[in-house]
Amino acid sequence: xxxxxxxxxxxxxxxxxxxxxxxxxxxxxxxxxxxARMFGTTPQALxxxxxxxxxxxxxxxxxxxxxxxxxxERIAVHIEDYYPxxxxxxxxxxxxxxxxxxxxxxxxxxxxxxxxxxxxxAAQLAETQQLARLGSWxxxxxxxxxxxxxxxARIFGRERSTIDSLASFMACVLPEDRPVLVQAREQxxxxxxxxxxxxxxxxxxxxxxFIRERGKVMLDTAGNVSALSGYAQDISSIRQAESExxxxxxxxxxxxxxxxxxxxxxDRHGRYLRFNKEAERATGTPREEAxxxxxxxxxPEHIASTIRAEDRLVMETxxxxxxxxxxxxxxxxxxxxVGRSRLQLADEEASLLGFSIDITDxxxxxxxxxxxxxxDPLTGLPNRSxxxxxxxxxxxxxxxxxxxxxxxxxxxxxFKVINDSLGHKCGDELLCxxxxxxxxxxxxxxxxxxxxxxxxxxxxEDLESAGEAAFYAEEAxxxxxxxxxxxxxxxxxxxxxGISLYPKDGEDSATLLKNADIAMxxxxxxGGNGLRFFDHVMNAQAMRRMLIESNLRRALDSGSSxxxxxxxxxxxxxxxxxxxxxxLARGNFPDRSISTPDCFIPVAEETGLIVPLGxxxxxxxxxxxxxxxxxxxxxxxLSVNLSVRQLGASGLVAMVRSALGDTGMDPALxxxxxxxxGLMHNIDHARRILHELAQMGIRLSIDDFGTGYSSLxxxxxxxxxxxxxxxxxxxxxxxxxxxxxxxNAIIGLAHNLGLKVISEGVETREQMDFLRxxxxxxxxxxxxxRALDSGSxxxxxxxxxxxxxxxxxRH
Numbered sequence: 001x002x003x004x005x006x007x008x009x010x011x012x013x014x015x016x017x018x019x020x021x022x023x024x025x026x027x028x029x030x031x032x033x034x035x036a037r038m039f040g041t042t043p044q045a046l047x048x049x050x051x052x053x054x055x056x057x058x059x060x061x062x063x064x065x066x067x068x069x070x071x072x073e074r075i076a077v078h079i080e081d082y083y084p085x086x087x088x089x090x091x092x093x094x095x096x097x098x099x100x101x102x103x104x105x106x107x108x109x110x111x112x113x114x115x116x117x118x119x120x121x122a123a124q125l126a127e128t129q130q131l132a133r134l135g136s137w138x139x140x141x142x143x144x145x146x147x148x149x150x151x152x153a154r155i156f157g158r159e160r161s162t163i164d165s166l167a168s169f170m171a172c173v174l175p176e177d178r179p180v181l182v183q184a185r186e187q188x189x190x191x192x193x194x195x196x197x198x199x200x201x202x203x204x205x206x207x208x209x210f211i212r213e214r215g216k217v218m219l220d221t222a223g224n225v226s227a228l229s230g231y232a233q234d235i236s237s238i239r240q241a242e243s244e245x246x247x248x249x250x251x252x253x254x255x256x257x258x259x260x261x262x263x264x265x266x267d268r269h270g271r272y273l274r275f276n277k278e279a280e281r282a283t284g285t286p287r288e289e290a291x292x293x294x295x296x297x298x299x300p301e302h303i304a305s306t307i308r309a310e311d312r313l314v315m316e317t318x319x320x321x322x323x324x325x326x327x328x329x330x331x332x333x334x335x336x337x338v339g340r341s342r343l344q345l346a347d348e349e350a351s352l353l354g355f356s357i358d359i360t361d362x363x364x365x366x367x368x369x370x371x372x373x374x375x376d377p378l379t380g381l382p383n384r385s386x387x388x389x390x391x392x393x394x395x396x397x398x399x400x401x402x403x404x405x406x407x408x409x410x411x412x413x414x415f416k417v418i419n420d421s422l423g424h425k426c427g428d429e430l431l432c433x434x435x436x437x438x439x440x441x442x443x444x445x446x447x448x449x450x451x452x453x454x455x456x457x458x459x460x461e462d463l464e465s466a467g468e469a470a471f472y473a474e475e476a477x478x479x480x481x482x483x484x485x486x487x488x489x490x491x492x493x494x495x496x497x498g499i500s501l502y503p504k505d506g507e508d509s510a511t512l513l514k515n516a517d518i519a520m521x522x523x524x525x526x527g528g529n530g531l532r533f534f535d536h537v538m539n540a541q542a543m544r545r546m547l548i549e550s551n552l553r554r555a556l557d558s559g560s561s562x563x564x565x566x567x568x569x570x571x572x573x574x575x576x577x578x579x580x581x582x583x584l585a586r587g588n589f590p591d592r593s594i595s596t597p598d599c600f601i602p603v604a605e606e607t608g609l610i611v612p613l614g615x616x617x618x619x620x621x622x623x624x625x626x627x628x629x630x631x632x633x634x635x636x637x638l639s640v641n642l643s644v645r646q647l648g649a650s651g652l653v654a655m656v657r658s659a660l661g662d663t664g665m666d667p668a669l670x671x672x673x674x675x676x677x678g679l680m681h682n683i684d685h686a687r688r689i690l691h692e693l694a695q696m697g698i699r700l701s702i703d704d705f706g707t708g709y710s711s712l713x714x715x716x717x718x719x720x721x722x723x724x725x726x727x728x729x730x731x732x733x734x735x736x737x738x739x740x741x742x743x744n745a746i747i748g749l750a751h752n753l754g755l756k757v758i759s760e761g762v763e764t765r766e767q768m769d770f771l772r773x774x775x776x777x778x779x780x781x782x783x784x785x786r787a788l789d790s791g792s793x794x795x796x797x798x799x800x801x802x803x804x805x806x807x808x809x810r811h
Contacts, residue, residue, distance in 0.1 A: 016106065023100040024071070026050045038107070057085040063092060070094040070101050080108060139166060139228040155211075155234045157203040174200045174208070185215065189225055192217050198235070210239040262336075262356040268315060268349060270294045270308060282358070284330030303327065311352055314340040324359070335360045376450040378428055379435035387449035387457055391509040394447075394461040395502055403462050406469035408476065409516035410497035412454035413528035418491060420682070426486040430493060437479040441472065456495075457513070466533065469499055473531050481529070496524035497531040505534045544594070548603040551589045556612050562588050563600075563613065565621055566787035569796060570639065570758065570780045573772040578800040580637035580671070582780060583621040584787050585613075610643045615655055622663040622670070624790055629666065632797040639671040641703065647674060648682060653692045660696075667697035673724065675703045683714055694719035701758070705746060716753060723750045725776070727761025734766045747775050 012019050018035030020028060027050050031043040039046070039054075046054055051067075058064055066079045074096040082089050089112040092105040135152020139145070146164055153160040156172050163169055170178055177199035188195035194216040200208050215230030256263050257277040265274035271294055275287040283290070283298055295304040306325075314321055320341040327336050336356040343353040374386035382390065391407065398405045412434070419427040431454065438448050438456065447459040460472055480495045498519025506512040519534040522541075526532070555562035563585055570580035587595030594600060604610040618640055625638045646652055660667055672693060679686050679702060690700055701722040702715075725746050733739045743759075750757045759771050762781030771779055788796065 015104075018105045019102070020046075020051075020105075021097065021100060021102045022051065022067070022071075026052070026067075026100075028054070029100065035105075055085075058083075063090075066092065066094055067101060067103070070096055080112075082112075134231055134233045136231050137163070137169070137229075141224075141226050141228075152232055155209070155232065156201060157205065172201045174202060181213070184213075185228065188215065188217050189228075192219060192225075207236075209234055209236045211235065260358075262354075262358075264354050265343065266311065266352045266354065268351065270311060273351060279356075282329045282334075282356075300328065310338075311340060311354075315342055315350065315352055318342045324363075325356075327356070334358050335363045376452075379432055379450050381435055381439075381456075382447060382449040384449070384451050387447060387451070387459065388509050390447045390449075391459050391512065394459055395507070395509065395512075397461065398502055401462070404464060404466070404469070405502035405512070406458075406460040406463055406466070406472075407500045407502075407512045407516040408458040408460065408469070408473050408497055408531075409500075409513065409520045410456055410458075410476070410480075410495045410531075411520055411524060412480075413494045413496055413524070415454040418486070422487050422489065422491075429486060430484065430491065433484055434480055434493065437482065438476055441475045441479050457516070466499075466501055469501065470531070470533075473497055473499055477529070477531065494529035496520055496528045498523055498534060499531060500534040545603055547591065548594050548600050549607055549609070551587075551591070551594065552600060552604055552607070552609050552613065555587075555589075556609065556616065563617070564588060565617060565624070566789055567793040568780050568787040569785045569793075570637075570778055571784045573768065573776055573779050578636055578796065579778065580639060581793065582639040582673075582787075583617065583641075585617055586787070605643055605645055608645055610645045611649045614641075614643055614646045615659070618656070619659045619663065622659050622665040625669070626663045626665040628794060628797055629669070632794065632801070634797050634800070635669070636797070636800070637669050637671050637699070638665075639673055639701065641673045644675070644677070647679075647686055647689060652689060653696075656693065656698070657696065668699070671699040671701055671722070673701045673703040676705055679718075687714075687718055690719050720755060722756045722758055722778075725757065725759040727781075730759050730761045730767055730771070730781075731763075733770055734764075740770070743771070743776075744774055751775065 012030075012032050013034075015032065016034060018038050019030070019032040020035050021030040023029050027048055028046045031039075031046045033043065036043045036046070041054075052059055061083065062079060062081045063083065066077045069075070070077045076096070077094040078092070079094070080089065080091045088107055089109040090105050091108045092103055095102050095104075135149050135155050137146055137148040137152055140147070144165060146166065146169055148160055148163050148169075150160065153163060156163060158172070163172070170181070173181055181197055181199045184195045184197035187193075194214070196212070196214045198210065198212050201211055203209055212233045212235045213230055214233075215228055217225055218227040218229055220226040259276070260278055261276075262279035262282050263274075263276040264272055264279050266272055271292055272290050275285075275290040277287070280287045280290070285293075285298060290298070295307045298304075299307065303325075310321065310323070313319075320339070322337060322339040325336050325338050326333055329336075335358070337359045338356045339354065341353050343351045345351075374383060375381065376383050391405075394405045397403075412430075415427065415430075418430060431450070434456070435448070435450065438458065442448055442458055442460070445461055447457075449457045449459075451457060458472070458476065460469055463469055477495060477497060480493050482492075484491050484493060498516045498521065500506060500512045500515035500519060502512055505515045515534040518541075519532040523530050523532040551562060565583045566586045567581040567583055569578055570582060571577065572579045585597050585601065587597070587600050589595045589600075601610070604613050621638060621640050628634055642652075656672075659665075660670070674686070674690075694700060699721045700719060701724055702720055703724045704726040705723040723746060725743055729739045729742050729746075731739075733743050747757050756777045757775070758778035758780065759776050760780050762768050762771065762779040762783045764783055767781075768779060768783055785796070
């Protein structure tokens with residue numbers, strides 16, 4: 001049979017590809033059956049029509065652009081693209097023809113999807129390798145070549161092409177690590193097994209990287225090695241973390257060992273797992289011996305059982321606890337603060353973390369602080385706080401039992417003299433000796449306390465009457481008065497004591513202490529070395545004293561006029577002429593009964609308020625007098641009193657200099673008067689101060705001369721210009737021969753020493769005549785004039801410029 005001849009059309013129709021032909025007007029001139037099936041139509045439906053008429057969605061696609069390029073340039077064009085209207089991929093081969101173009105095409109959607117999946121898998125693999133810093137390689141036995149991944153080349157810091165053999169791979173490894181890698185691979189080859197090892201490589205940047213390699217041996221069908229396949233992972237960060245963790249663990253161990261705290265860890269059975277150096281030192285047990293032991297091995301049974309019970313509670317509840325315990329440790333019993341906490345680490349059995357801090361010193365310090373908070377540090381006696389507690393307890397007991405409580409409040413007489421003359425060390429010694437003496441005269445259950453300074457209090461409990469209190473009080477005063485040797489000098493102390501009784505004089509501790517203090521003050525005021533029971537008259541006097549003190553403090557406020565000055569003229573007894581004035585303090589308080597100097601000056605002295613008050617009055621007097629000097633053109637002198645407190649206060653000379661400078665007063669016209677008693681209080685200090693004042697040009701006078709105990713030897717060493725005879729001698733000088741003799745003696749003494757004499761309290765013509773006839777230079781008193789307010793004194797100054805003016809009788 002003759003073979004059949006196939007035409008080109010037969011071949012085209014048998015093709016599995018679609019085939020179409022277009023003329024130059026883009027009309028279909030041929031469409032094979034497969035193409036028509038792909039288009040979902042018949043060839044006859046397409047022939048003679050343009051492709052855009054049949055498929056308008058193809059306009060502008062890459063397929064249309066490729067058709068036009070082949071038609072225009074008469075070249076073959078190959079294109080693969082996605083056709084959105086159909087949602088499929090197509091591959092087209094376009095060829096120019098004599099009258100148009102021919103197109104062979106077929107669908108490639110499945111292939112494109114497979115390619116995309118493959119690309120996605122490769123990208124995912126590369127990304128995974130990069131994230132894990134895991135590179136892969138494969139050695140082929142037939143060629144001896146190595147194929148490596150991009151990630152492996154990146155880890156090694158080299159191009160993939162440079163890692164193409166086992167030799168080039170091994171060249172990247174540190175020489176000292178190569179034997180380990182070679183041995184691992186060779187053993188795997190011999191055993192036809194997998195391997196895992198670690199080594200280090202040198203990165204081109206100079207860094208050393210840690211590599212963990214896992215690999216396996218691949219065999220062919222004959223059982224021979226055909227390839228080696230492996231993964232190399234960069235574990236440098238892991239090794240660095242492990243190294244840092246190890247360093248941190250070492251550091252923490254050093255810190256724990258260096259801490260001055262006992263730190264330990266126990267398992268749930270109470271066995272020690274960790275023991276720091278401080279715990280080793282405290283227990284006297286080396287840590288090597290302590291590990292594995294329990295508290296039964298380290299402490300007595302009764303302590304170990306307590307520790308076990310508390311450990312068990314923490315392990316069961318999970319609560320963190322702290323408590324104080326006394327433990328027998330190496331070197332003795334110590335007071336410890338013990339803390340416990342359950343320690344739960346991942347995948348491990350719970351354990352107990354404990355610490356203990358030696359707080360023995362702190363506890364002893366707290367006890368000392370507590371003791372000092374309730375006791376006097378010098379004598380060891382209870383202080384005011386503890387006294388208050390014990391007194392309140394005594395009152396409560398007496399209330400239940402209907403008994404009497406006595407509060408004995410006493411203060412040493414002339415203690416300041418002892419302190420100033422013999423020193424504070426001797427003063428302290430005296431206080432301690434007296435504390436011991438007094439402790440021996442009270443009963444068990446009574447309280448002896450020191451309030452401070454030289455003030456002591458005895459609380460006598462469970463008494464029947466005031467007579468019992470007096471008995472113990474006299475005994476205390478007797479013991480105090482026993483001679484005592486201090487600094488090679490024999491001292492005979494004495495005390496003033498006040499007594500208040502519960503419930504007669506008060507029903508609470510504060511009232512009883514206050515009233516006993518008031519009674520003590522009255523005993524001291526009576527001369528000391530005695531006792532006084534409180535009565536309500538004393539309370540009234542104390543309240544009056546507090547009222548005066550309160551008014552004085554308000555008077556010191558800036559701008560207050562509650563204390564001011566009057567001025568009493570001083571007269572030349574020979575000529576009767578005004579030659580000076582004395583500034584005298586006058587009160588202007590709301591309560592007129594306390595406004596006299598005799599009321600408020602003693603309180604000012606006692607409280608020390610005389611120092612600021614004296615400064616205020618001195619400045620006021622100097623300022624007023626300086627104005628009179630300018631306006632009245634007077635040359636009379638101004639006398640101002642200095643108190644004992646002012647003379648003993650620091651800064652007196654500077655204060656006087658400041659007052660003169662601020663007011664502009666002439667120092668030569670200022671005369672300061674100091675009482676004889678105040679002068680002798682501290683003669684050495686007084687001498688130095690008086691000399692400094694005299695060097696400023698100020699004149700000095702001794703007030704109330706004859707009433708004190710001054711020594712004539714001291715008198716001649718002081719820069720004194722004048723003596724003032726006390727009014728007590730002047731009052732009866734005309735009738736009383738003794739007073740007349742004393743006055744004559746003072747005038748003679750003063751003149752013999754080159755001093756002038758002034759007499760105060762001159763109230764009659766007879767007194768004035770006596771004084772003048774016996775040589776007294778100056779006088780002041782009601783015979784000449786009462787103390788005048790500033791306005792009246794100014795008027796007197798104006799009149800005194802008349803030579804015939806006579807002060808007497810004008811006021």
